[in-house]
Amino acid sequence: MTTTTSPPVTDTSHVLEVADLSVSFRTEGGTVSAVDKVDLRLDAGEIVGIVGESGCGKSVMAMALAGLLPASAHVTGSARLDGSELLGAKESTLRRIRGRDIAYIFQEPMTSLNPVLTVGRQIGEVLQAHEQLSRARARTRAIELMNLVGIPSAHERVDTYPHQMSGGLRQRVVIAMAVACGPKVLVADEPTTALDVTVQAGILNVLRDLRNGLGTSILFITHDLGVIADIADRVVVMYAGRVVESAPVQDLFDDPRHRYTAGLLQASPKPDRYAGSDRLQEIPGLVPVLSTHPDACTFADRCANASAQCRTSEPPLVGYAGEPQGDHLAACWHPNISGHEENAEER
Amino acid sequence: MGRYLLSRAWQSLLTLFAVVVLVFLGIRALPGDPARALAGEDSSPSALKAIRHEYGLDRPLPVQFWKYIEQLLHGNLGVSINTGSSVDSMLATALPVTFELTALAMLIASLIGIGTGVLAAVRRGKPVEWFANGFALIGLSVPHFWLGLLAILYLSVGAGLFPASGFVSIWSSPLDNLHHIILPAVILGTGLSAVLMRQTRSAMVDALSADYVRTAKAKGLPWRTVITRHALRNSLIVVVTVAGLQLGELISGAVVTEQIFSLPGFGKLTIDSVFRRDYPVIQAVVLVTATAYIVINFLVDLLYSVIDPRVRVAGKDS
CATH class of the missing domain: 1.10.3720.10 (MetI-like)
Known part of the structure; x- marks a missing residue:
């Protein structure tokens, strides 16, 4: 079983450390980059939210971690799970890691469960594969896990099929499946997007409880800033395959530095704005294809503050204004810093 | 599950009955007189009459149908005109x-x-x-x-x-x-x-x-x-x-x-x-083929419900 008592080899206690991760796909129209030099870390028991529009590469990045992308994907960089490298690892090694050390929850609970197997069987499978449990033992554990994620009358539901359950219950089954072997990292890819708001709150509670109870680190991918505010400790904002801002959740909402983050927050409804009288700000333009902007800020074409510099060189992801070692980082030549605007020269 | 199978079995039986009716009517709608076919071309009217009586062909259609069903239920498919042996035994070997x-x-x-x-x-x-x-x-x-x-x-x-x-x-x-x-x-x-x-x-x-x-x-x-x-x-x-x-x-x-x-x-x-032109055998052959189709379809449905649990629930609702 996983223990957290082993002394850290390096000075960092990061469970997951992603460095310089890039993913590109070979297509008929040439190579398209989906993820570009992403750095990311996840500490033990931490929930990091990854936020961005559809197509910004957040899911591809997550899938790349456990080698779940199709063969047409070209992945470079490094992703270390508890010190051991995942990228480029042998398929047999990855197979043992998947589901045991790093587990996934996907967006669509309607389709991500196999329709012809009972939910108990599908949960038990993970245990049979990784812990060599007998089928009967796996079933008993499946009931325990279903109880853990808050599925009522689990001992009856264990033998039912996915189509006999509601979306919220199915997603709980998916979560039970994911946490069956006590993974170090749980990747939740839009786990609440397909669900009603009330059901969504329940799922978020389950995930929070798992973090608090089992110490599971969670990479929470969503495009919903409200969900991020609710559950994440830290937020990573992605735009067109790159990380544009990374900050503790409160800092990000109080003080968004990247122009894109600020735009995202402007585009989200708030209760203190009156409906109808105060329109939401949209970000003009569309998300670009990354391959067209190798040496520029990817957001430059849609940014009101863009300068010539933004179009000719890529801004690094750094801290600002006297806190270069801080944990609020942004990749912007003209960051939105409260008090003193546009002071890129200060850096 | 049980109810689903029951309803499918009932449907199969109905289809089978329809087939029996069709075969019965179909064979009688064919051109030509079966009595003449049995007795041969140059048979006397009295011989034909005797054969018609023997095979019940002079009775009204509903009565003939009833007789036919009765024979079927007894597993009696008739006698081959060609060989004179029972159709049952021919089927049993084939x-x-x-x-x-x-x-x-x-x-x-x-x-x-x-x-x-x-x-x-x-x-x-x-x-x-x-x-x-x-x-x-x-x-x-x-x-x-x-x-x-x-x-x-x-x-x-x-x-x-x-x-x-x-x-x-x-x-x-x-x-x-x-x-x-x-x-x-x-x-x-x-x-x-x-x-x-x-x-x-x-x-x-x-x-x-x-x-x-x-x-x-x-x-x-x-x-x-x-x-x-x-x-x-x-x-x-x-x-x-x-x-x-x-x-x-x-x-x-x-x-x-x-x-x-x-x-x-x-x-x-x-x-x-x-x-x-061995009518009793043709009749039996058509009936057996149709029955085989019905049974196969039933088995396929049965197999469905084994493979796909969603089918079982659909049957429960209907």
Whole structure:
């Protein structure tokens, strides 16, 4: 079983450390980059939210971690799970890691469960594969896990099929499946997007409880800033395959530095704005294809503050204004810093 | 589940009854007088009358139908005009041969078809897939009577590997029986295996890109388990339907195959009875064929509910 008592080899206690991760796909129209030099870390028991529009590469990045992308994907960089490298690892090694050390929850609970197997069987499978449990033992554990994620009358539901359950219950089954072997990292890819708001709150509670109870680190991918505010400790904002801002959740909402983050927050409804009288700000333009902007800020074409510099060189992801070692980082030549605007020269 | 099967069984029985009515009326709608056919061309009116009376042909149609049903329920299908022996006994010797032939053909076709279909889907874009597709194209386009003749010419007569014709009962010598029937079964199964291969391949390609297969992979299941338990099991829902429908084709294919390999089966009985205008036998043959179709369909539905749990619930609701 996983223990957290082993002394850290390096000075960092990061469970997951992603460095310089890039993913590109070979297509008929040439190579398209989906993820570009992403750095990311996840500490033990931490929930990091990854936020961005559809197509910004957040899911591809997550899938790349456990080698779940199709063969047409070209992945470079490094992703270390508890010190051991995942990228480029042998398929047999990855197979043992998947589901045991790093587990996934996907967006669509309607389709991500196999329709012809009972939910108990599908949960038990993970245990049979990784812990060599007998089928009967796996079933008993499946009931325990279903109880853990808050599925009522689990001992009856264990033998039912996915189509006999509601979306919220199915997603709980998916979560039970994911946490069956006590993974170090749980990747939740839009786990609440397909669900009603009330059901969504329940799922978020389950995930929070798992973090608090089992110490599971969670990479929470969503495009919903409200969900991020609710559950994440830290937020990573992605735009067109790159990380544009990374900050503790409160800092990000109080003080968004990247122009894109600020735009995202402007585009989200708030209760203190009156409906109808105060329109939401949209970000003009569309998300670009990354391959067209190798040496520029990817957001430059849609940014009101863009300068010539933004179009000719890529801004690094750094801290600002006297806190270069801080944990609020942004990749912007003209960051939105409260008090003193546009002071890129200060850096 | 029980209720679902019950309702399907009831539907099957109704269909069967409709078939019996159709066969009864159909045979009576045929041109020509069966009494004359029985008695011969130059028979006297009194002889004809006697025959009509003997077979109940002078009674009103509903009464005839009732008699017919009564005989059927007693398992009495009549007497062959040609040989004078009972149709029951003719069927009893012919049916096992055809049953064995089609069952074996089905087994071979399923093994080859599903196996290559899975391989083609898993090794997409690789030589294995081209090979499988080529095999399917040949299997579909080459008529199996011609394939059968080729097989007899080269494998039986040429290489002497198999007997060219004839049949040995499985009860007298199982090995000899297999030796006689394996070649016809393979030939009969080629077309079906090609159909099954294509269906399996496309269903597997769909399944392999399905979310639940991604989930299975993300769980760290062995690749073989992902393929068989997750992808294939779902693909089989489609494949079983097609196999069931094709089983009918197999029966008509058996008619030709049995003729080529001179197997004393149901197909040969059918052809012989048609050529000899042996009405009682034709009637029985049509009835048996229709019954076989109904039973196959019932079994396919039964298999559905085993493979796909959603079908069971649908039956419960209705």
